[in-house]
Amino acid sequence: MxxxxxxxxxxxxxxxxxxxxxxxxxxxxxxxxxxxxxxxxxxxxxxxxxxxxxxxxxxxxxxxxxxxxxxxxxxxxxGYMLQKDLLVPWRSVIDNITLGAALTRGTTKADRTQAIDFAQRYGLGEFLDHYPHALSGGMRQRVALMRTLATNHDxxxxxxxxxxLDAQTRFEMQQWLLEVWSETxxxxxxxxxxxxxxxxxxxxxxxxxxxxxxxxxxxxxxxxxxxxxxxxxxxxxxxxxxxxxxxxxxxxx
Amino acid sequence: MSWRSTFKTILIPIVSILLVFVIWDLIIRAFAVDAFVAPSPLDALQSVRDSWSQIWPLTLATIRETVYGFVIGAVLGFLLAVLMAQAKTVQNLVYPVLITSQAVPVIALAAPLVILLGFGLGPKIVIVAWIVFFPVAVSVLDGFANVDRDLVNLAHVMGGSRWRVFLLIRIPATVTPLFSGLKIGATYAVTGAIIGELVASTGQSLAGFQRTANGNLDTATVWGTTLVMTSIGIGWFLLVVLIEHVATPWRYRATRRRLGFRQSSTHSETTP
Missing domain, CATH: 3.40.50.300 (P-loop containing nucleotide triphosphate hydrolases)
Known part of the structure; x- marks a missing residue:
C-alpha cells in the first residue's frame, strides 16, 4: 500500500x-x-x-x-451494515435503499434514480416495490448493502x-460483494x-x-x-x- | 386475495355467527322457553324489523356518539403515548393518572358528567373517549418501547436527526400496536355509548328505547335492541380492521401498490 x-x-x-x-x-x-x-x-x-x-x-x-x-x-x-438486515418493514425495496436520504435531507428524484440503477445492476430490479418480508434472506442482505452503498460514503x-445466511447463499453473497466492491x-x-x-x-x-x-x-x-x-x-x-x-x-x- | 383465503377470512366468521344463532334457537325450542322470558332469534330480529322506523334514528345517534368518542379517545391516547415516549420522567408522571382513570367505575362517572355537560351528546362522547383512550395509549407506548434498538441506532449512524428518526422509524413502528389498541377500543366503544345513554339520557336513545320495551314486557324487542347495539360494535370493529388493512399494506401484501396501477377487475365486472 x-x-x-x-x-x-x-x-x-x-x-x-x-x-x-x-x-x-x-x-x-x-x-x-x-x-x-x-x-x-x-x-x-x-x-x-x-x-x-x-x-x-x-x-x-x-x-x-x-x-x-x-x-x-x-x-x-x-456506511454501516449488520448481520440483522434491519430493513424497514413498512418501506418497499426502493424506499429502503433510499432510507439514508430520507433520514438526512429528504429523498430526491436523483436518489430514486440511483436506487433503481443499483437495484437493476445487482439483480433486484424485479423487486423494487416488494416489501422486505416477501424477500429471501440473501435478497434482504443485498437490499441492506444497496442501502449502505446509496448513502454514498467511501x-x-x-x-x-x-x-x-446458509453456506451456499453466503458464498454467492461473498462473490457478489467482491464484484460490488471492485465496481464501486x-x-x-x-x-x-x-x-x-x-x-x-x-x-x-x-x-x-x-x-x-x-x-x-x-x-x-x-x-x-x-x-x-x-x-x-x-x-x-x-x-x-x-x-x-x-x-x-x-x-x- | 385467493379464493381460499377469501373463504377463510370472510365465510368462516359468518358461519360461526350463524352457528351461535342456531344454538340459541335450539335452546329456546328444546326447553320450550316462553316468548316473554326469552325470544327465538327470529322473533328478536322480527321485532327489530317491526319497529325499524323508531330504532334506526336512535341507532344513528348511538353510532354518532360511538364514532365521535372513539376518534377523540384514539387521538388523545396516541398523543399521550407520544408524550410519554419522550422521557421516562413524563411517563412516570402521566402513567399513574392513566391507571387511576381506568379505576373509576364508568357508570359512576356518568352522573357527574351529566351535571357538568347536561343531557346531550357531551357526556356520552366523554365516556366513550374515556374507555377508548386507555388501550390505545398503552398499546402505542408498548410499541415505542419495542422499536428495534438496532434499527434506531442504524438510523442515527446513517445521519438521521432525532426528529427524522422519530418521524420515519419510531412513529411508523407504533402503527401495528396502535391498531391492536384501536381494535380493543372498538369493541368497548359501543358499551361506553350505551352506558352514557342509560345514565345520561332523557329517553330518546337506543338504551332508553330498550328500557321502555322492558317496561312493556316486550322481551323480543329487548333482545332485538341488544342485537342492534351488538351490530354497531361489530360494524365499527370491522371498519377499524378494514382501515388497518389499508393503512398497513406491508403486513398483507408482497408489494407496494403503485399509484395509477390499480387493478381494474372491479370495473370490468360492473360493465354489462
Whole structure:
C-alpha cells in the first residue's frame, strides 16, 4: 500500500464499560479502496471498535480520522451494515435503499434514480416495490448493502453481514460483494467469525483477541484477484488460514 | 386475495355467527322457553324489523356518539403515548393518572358528567373517549418501547436527526400496536355509548328505547335492541380492521401498490 493520507485512521482509541476494558488502545490505518477484515471471538472488541468508527460510541481516549478529518463521536460519516438486515418493514425495496436520504435531507428524484440503477445492476430490479418480508434472506442482505452503498460514503463498515445466511447463499453473497466492491471503489471494513471468509475477501486481515479487546496479529493477503473457488485450496490461502487459526486459538488458551 | 383465503377470512366468521344463532334457537325450542322470558332469534330480529322506523334514528345517534368518542379517545391516547415516549420522567408522571382513570367505575362517572355537560351528546362522547383512550395509549407506548434498538441506532449512524428518526422509524413502528389498541377500543366503544345513554339520557336513545320495551314486557324487542347495539360494535370493529388493512399494506401484501396501477377487475365486472 502506498503511503499517503489513509482513508480511515484510528488513533489510540480505547473504551471501557463499567471498569472492564472492551478495547485496549488501538491504532490502525486503512488505505483508500482497501478491503480489511477483522476476525476474532466474541468479546474481542470488534463491535466496540465498529461502534467507535461509526460514531455510535465515543472512545474514552483516542480519535477517529476520515481523510485526515477528526470524526470522533459523530455519526453519518460511514456506511454501516449488520448481520440483522434491519430493513424497514413498512418501506418497499426502493424506499429502503433510499432510507439514508430520507433520514438526512429528504429523498430526491436523483436518489430514486440511483436506487433503481443499483437495484437493476445487482439483480433486484424485479423487486423494487416488494416489501422486505416477501424477500429471501440473501435478497434482504443485498437490499441492506444497496442501502449502505446509496448513502454514498467511501467507507463501508460491514459487521458479519452474511453471518445468518446458509453456506451456499453466503458464498454467492461473498462473490457478489467482491464484484460490488471492485465496481464501486469503496473502502470496506469487514467483521467476521469466519476465517475462510476473511481471507477470501480481504487485502488484509487483522486478528483480534479478548480481555482486553485488542489487535494481536495482522497479515496481508496477496492472493490474485478476481478470486474464485480455486483460491480456497491454494497454498497461500492455507498458510494464511493456519496463521490466523493459531493466532485465534493461542489467544483463547 | 385467493379464493381460499377469501373463504377463510370472510365465510368462516359468518358461519360461526350463524352457528351461535342456531344454538340459541335450539335452546329456546328444546326447553320450550316462553316468548316473554326469552325470544327465538327470529322473533328478536322480527321485532327489530317491526319497529325499524323508531330504532334506526336512535341507532344513528348511538353510532354518532360511538364514532365521535372513539376518534377523540384514539387521538388523545396516541398523543399521550407520544408524550410519554419522550422521557421516562413524563411517563412516570402521566402513567399513574392513566391507571387511576381506568379505576373509576364508568357508570359512576356518568352522573357527574351529566351535571357538568347536561343531557346531550357531551357526556356520552366523554365516556366513550374515556374507555377508548386507555388501550390505545398503552398499546402505542408498548410499541415505542419495542422499536428495534438496532434499527434506531442504524438510523442515527446513517445521519438521521432525532426528529427524522422519530418521524420515519419510531412513529411508523407504533402503527401495528396502535391498531391492536384501536381494535380493543372498538369493541368497548359501543358499551361506553350505551352506558352514557342509560345514565345520561332523557329517553330518546337506543338504551332508553330498550328500557321502555322492558317496561312493556316486550322481551323480543329487548333482545332485538341488544342485537342492534351488538351490530354497531361489530360494524365499527370491522371498519377499524378494514382501515388497518389499508393503512398497513406491508403486513398483507408482497408489494407496494403503485399509484395509477390499480387493478381494474372491479370495473370490468360492473360493465354489462
Amino acid at each position: 502506498t503511503a499517503g493520507t489513509p482513508k480511515l485512521r484510528v488513533e489510540g482509541a480505547t473504551k471501557a464499560f463499567d471498569g472492564s476494558i472492551a478495547l485496549a488502545p488501538t491504532t490502525l490505518a486503512i488505505q483508500p479502496g482497501e478491503f480489511v477484515s477483522f476476525v476474532g471471538p466474541s468479546g474481542c472488541g470488534k463491535s466496540t471498535l465498529f461502534n467507535i468508527v461509526s460514531g455510535l460510541l465515543t472512545p474514552d481516549q483516542g480519535s477517529v480520522l476520515l481523510d485526515g478529518v477528526d470524526i470522533t463521536g459523530t455519526a453519518g460519516n460511514v 467507507v463501508l463498515l460491514l459487521d458479519e453481514p452474511f453471518g445468518a 471503489n469503496r473502502t470496506v471494513v469487514f467483521v467476521t467469525h469466519d476465517v475462510d471468509e476473511s481471507i477470501f475477501l480481504s487485502d488484509r486481515v487483522l486478528v483480534m483477541s479478548p480481555r482486553p479487546g485488542r489487535v494481536t496479529d495482522e497479515l496481508t493477503i496477496d492472493l490474485p484477484r478476481p478470486r474464485t473457488l480455486d483460491v480456497l485450496t491454494q497454498p497461500g490461502f492455507i498458510a494464511a488460514k493456519q496463521r490466523i487459526l493459531v493466532g485465534l486459538t493461542g489467544a483463547a488458551a
